[in-house]
Amino acid sequence: MSLASFLLQLLNGLSSASALFLVSAGLTLIFGVTRIVNFAHGSLYMLGAYCAYGLGEFLAGHLGRGAVSFWAGVALAALAVALIGALIEVLLLKRLYAAPELLQLTATFAVVLIVRDAALAIWGAEDLLGPRAPGFAGTVVLLGHAIPQYDLFLIVVGPLVLVALTWLVTRTRFGVLIRAASENRTLTAALGIDQVKLFTAVFALGALLAGLAGALQLPREPANLGMDLAIIADAFVVTVVGGLGSIPGAFLAALLIGLTKALCIALGNVEISGIEIAFPRLTLVAEFVVMAIVLAVKPHGLLGRPPVPPSSTPLPEQRELVSAPGRREAWVAALLLALLLSVPWWRDDYTVVLATDILIATLFAASLQFLVGTGGMTSFGHAAYFGVGAYAAAIAVKAGAPMSAALVVAPVAALIAAIVFGWFCVRLSGVYLAMLTLAFAQIVWSIAFQWESVTGGSNGLVGIWPTEWLTGRVRYYFFTLALVAVAMGALLRIGRSPFGFALRGVRDSPLRAAALGIDVRRTQWKGFALAGLFAGVAGGLFAFSKGSISPESLAIPRSVDALVMVLLGGLNALFGPLLGAVAFTWLTDTLARATEYWRALLGTMILVLVLVFPMGIGGAFARLVRWRLRT
C-alpha cells in the first residue's frame, strides 16, 4: 500500500467517523440529561432516512428534482423525526421517569419493534435508493484517486455539528440547564427549573440529530429496514468510548472507530510470522475490541467523568429488606410446580415444547435477575454465557461426549467465561459495566461466527439431540423441569445466604459494605461468575431442546430479550423471571401466529405491560399482597 492510498483510507475513515458522530451525538446528549438508554435511537435514524426519501420524492413532484427539493427534504426529515422523538418522550417515557431506569430501556425496545413494522407498512419491503446529493454528486481528484465530494461534505459537517452543539451547551441558557440537569437532577428541579419541558426538549434535540444523520446517509445508502439495528450498537459504542454525556468525547470516539475500521480494510490479509490474518474480517468486531480496550484503561471513557452517585433514593421495592421465603412463598412454589407438572395434559405436544422454551428462558432470566436485581450489575451481554454454555455442550457432543457430560461442560465453560470477563467488568459500574459486558458478548459472538472449524461459523452446529431415552418431547420437558427447578432453588438459596446479603449490601452501599469488611469487588466478581454459571445451564438445555446451535444464541437480541423478561417480571420479584418468561415467550409465539405485523403488536403489548406494571408483573403481585394484608 502506497502512502497516498494510506492517506486516502484515513480520509475515508474520517467521513465514516463523521456520519457515526452525527448519530452518536444525539444519543449521548439524551443519556447525559435524562439517563435514558435509548434503544430506539437507531430507529429514529432509520426514520430519518425514510422520511428524507419520502419527503424528497414528494417535493420533487411539486418543485422538480434538484437541490431545493433534496435539501429541503433532509431538513424537513430531521424536523419530522424530532417531532416523533418529542411524541415518544411525552406519551411514553415521561410516565416512566419514576420507574427503575432500566424499564425505560424496555419501553424503547418496544418502540424499536413498532417503528420497524410501521416503516414496513408505510414504505414497503424494497430498499429505497435516494438521489445523489445535488451539489455534491461528483468527485474530486486527490492524490490520483477520485474521492466523492459527498465524503468531503460529511467530513466538514461532523465538526460543524460538534461546534454548534458545544456552543449550545456552553454558551446558552438552555445549555446551562442541560449541564445542570446532567449533574444533579434533584437540585435542578429544586431550583424551580421545569424539568418536564427540559427533558422533552433534549429528547427532541437528540432525535433531531438522529434524523439528520439518517437523512444525510441517504445519498450513501438506500433506506432499508435493517438500518436501525445496523447502527444502534455502533452508536452505543461511540457514546460509551467517548464517555457518556460528553459530546467532544463522542467525536473523538467516532474518529477512533471510523479510522480503525478503515485501517482494517486497508491492511487486507497480512501474513505475520507465518500466520495469515484477515484484517477485513475484524471489521465485524473492531468497534467492540476498541471499546473493551478503552474501558479497561479508562473506566469512564475517553472524556467521561465518574458518574455522580444517583441523586434519587433507591426505590422502595429495592430498599426493602429481603426476608427468607416464608410459608406463603413455599405454597406458591409448590402450586407452580404442580401446575408445571400438569402441562403435558393440557392440550398437545406443542404446549410441551413451548413450556420447555419457557422454562429455559426462565432460568436464563433468573440468572440475569440475580446479576441485575440482587447484584446491581446491569448486563447487556448476558447471552454470552448462555451461548458459551450452549456451544460448549454442542462442541462436546460433536467430540463424542454423551449428553450428561455435555450438560456438565456447559455450565463449567460459562463459569470460566464469566470469571474471566467478570474480572474486568466488576471494575466498572452502571452503564459502563453494562457496555463492557456487551463488548465481551460481541467478541465471543464474533469468535463463534468466524471459527468455522470448531463452531461451524455462521451456520453453527447441528445434530445436538438428547440421548435416546429423552428424545420424546414430554420426557425432555420433565427433564428440563427437574433441572430448572433445582437450579432455581439453588439460585434462591444463594440469594438468601450470607453471600447473597453481602451482594445486596455491596449493591446498596459499597462504602458501608466495605466498612463491614466485605471485599466489594470480590463479592461482585463471585456474583457475576455465579450468574454466568446458571446462564450456562440454561444454554446447555437450550442446545439439546433445539438440536442445533448458531451464533444468534449469543447475539445482542438474546441479551435484550432476557433483560426484557426480567423487567417485565419484576427486577426483584421472587417469581419475576417465570412471569416475565411466560409473558414474553407466550406473547411472541401467539402474536407471530396471529398477525403479519406481530412485531408491532408485541411492542405495543410490552408498552402496555410496562405502563401498567412499572414494577413488573411480579412487583404488582407483591404490591397487591401487601395491600391486602394491610386491609
Added chain:
Amino acid sequence: MEDWAEAGVACVGLGLPNFYGDRMLVCRTAFVLLLALSSSAPVIAQTVKLGELNSYKVFPAFLEPYRKGMELALDEVNAAGGVLGRKLEIVSRDDGGTPGDAVRVAEELVSRERVAMLMGTFPSNVGLAIADFAKQRKIPFLAAEPLTDKIVWESGNKYTYRLRASTFMQTAMLVPEAAKLGKKRWAIVYPNYEYGQSATAAFKKQMNLLQGGGLEFIELAVPLGKIDPGPVVQALQDAKPDAIFSSLFGADLARFVREGQLRGLFKDKPVFNLLGGEPEYLDPLKDEAPVGWYVTGYPWYAIDTPEHRKFRDAYQARFNDYPRLGSVVGYSTVIAAAAAIKKAGSTDPEKIVAALSGLQFATPFGAVTFRAIDHQSTMGAYVGRTALKDGKGIMVDWRYADGADYLPSDADVRKMRPQ
C-alpha cells in the same frame, strides 16, 4: 395416547407425583395460564396441510413476493381439484430468522397443526437447523430458498430436499464466462458469512480447475448489511485487479455499486456478481444499475417460454405487480410439494419422502427433477449481463443455465454426502 403413556412413564420414572388429579388446586391458581394456552380445540383436518416457515420480517424484500407466489400456486392446485381429493392448505409461520425460534415453529407445525410436510426457510443456518429437525422428527422438509451447499451435501439427510440452485451451482454458471476472459488477478468481495464464504471458495476452486494455475485472488470480507463502501472500494482499487467477483446483495450491493461507480472502480474491468440480476436486488438501483456486469438472476420481462408466460400473466393479473425471483421460488415450492403428495398417494411422511426422490414437476423455468442422489433440484438460473433500459436495470444476452449441468459428478457427491 402414546404421548400420555410416555409422560406417565416419565413422571413415574422421575419419582414425581401426578398432580393432574388435583383439579381444584390447579384450577384456582392457573386459570389465566390455562385460558391463554388452550384457546381453541383442535379441528378435525379436512385439508392436506403444508407447514411453511420463513423469515418474513428479516428478509421482506424477497419474501413478500415469495408469499404471493405461494398463494398463486395454492389457488391453482386447489382449482385443479387439490390433492388426494382434498383441498391443499398452507399453514404459514414467521420463524424470526433464528434457528432456535424456527425449530419451535416447526414443532408447532408438526405437533399441533399435524402438517404433512415442512417447507420454506431463507437463511442457511435456519435451513440447516430445520433440515436436522426434519431428520430427527422424521418429517419431509422442502428447503425453498437456502443456498448453502451443505444442506444437500455435507449435512444432507433422507428427509430434506432443496429447490433453488445452490451457491456452488450459481457460481459454476458464472465461472465459464469468467475463465474465458483469461484474467489473472481477481479481487473478490463478499459478505462475511456462509453464503459469501462458500461462493468465494467455489469460485476460486472452479477457476483454478478451468483456467489452470497462475491465478491470484485478493479477498475482502465485509460484514453483512454493514459494508463501509468507501474504504472497501479503495482497497479494491489499490489491489489493482484485472477483474472482480462479488457475491454482495441487498443494501450492501447498492452501496457498493454507487461508491464504485463514483470512484471509477469498475472502469474497464469485468465484474461478476452472483444474484446481481435478481429483480429484488437490481431494481432498487434504478438508473444507477451497473452496465455490462455478468450476473445470475431472473429477466422476467424477457422469458417467453409458454410455461413462464402463463405464470407471469397469472401473477400480474392477480397481484397487479410483476413477479420477482422470490415469486418463482414460492410458486415452485408449492407445486413441488403438491406433486410429491399426489405421487405418494398419502400424507404418510415416509411415502412423501420416497415420492420426492426423482420427482419431476413443472416450474415457470420448465420441468425440474429432485435428484435421487443428493435431493437437489435441477432448477437452474438465468445467466446474462446487465444493461440499462428506460432508467431501469435489466438483463441482456441471457441464457437459461439448467441446474443439472452445473452439479458435481456422482462420485464427488457420494464422497461429500453421508450415506
